[in-house]
Amino acid sequence: DAGVIQSPRHEVTEMGQEVTLRCKPISGHDYLFWYRQTMMRGLELLIYFNNNVPIDDSGMPEDRFSAKMPNASFSTLKIQPSEPRDSAVYFCASREQGLYGYTFGSGTRLTVV
């Protein structure tokens, strides 16, 4: 079991560019979550999916953010256009039905300059 795999590990981009973050959840996990970590707000839930269907996207900051899960083994978080205030570490996590604990990926550190 390779765990939750995120790519890239680091991303540096210029303001206004499109950024795509990728996540491969653990096989068999029904839920997938996207979180953002900042010093001020800690770990914020952006959106989560159940069986590939978006359930709650109330944490998505604004329309510049979008997320998809085309199949059970892949999800993307896209920011277009990116802004310096989007700089943060973005985590993907997955879990099985019926359990509370998540398994997190190693995160993507995004820097928008």
Place this chain on the structure above:
Amino acid sequence: DQQVKQNSPSLSVQEGRISILNCDYTNSMFDYFLWYKKYPAEGPTFLISISSIKDKNEDGRFTVFLNKSAKHLSLHIVPSQPGDSAVYFCAASFTGGGNKLTFGTGTQLKVEL
């Protein structure tokens, strides 16, 4: 609106002594609480949890205490070891709450020799 609060951003403890990390919550619907530990450049990993029907749960050197009337929980680490130096996140969830965890802002624990 921070529903889960960790008011101490950092804590320093000597090796062998007790570390006490605190967490407060505002949502009385929360009925399950977890602690996650995070090392630099890694994703958070699950440490210990407690259901609201209990007031204490112990796992080796780690004990979580829950005081529902005060909406407060704490994590005790005894004895503290240098390898415990990490950021600790408190998280909460509630039945019917969409299976999502609400995290606090984290406490950086440093265990000194």
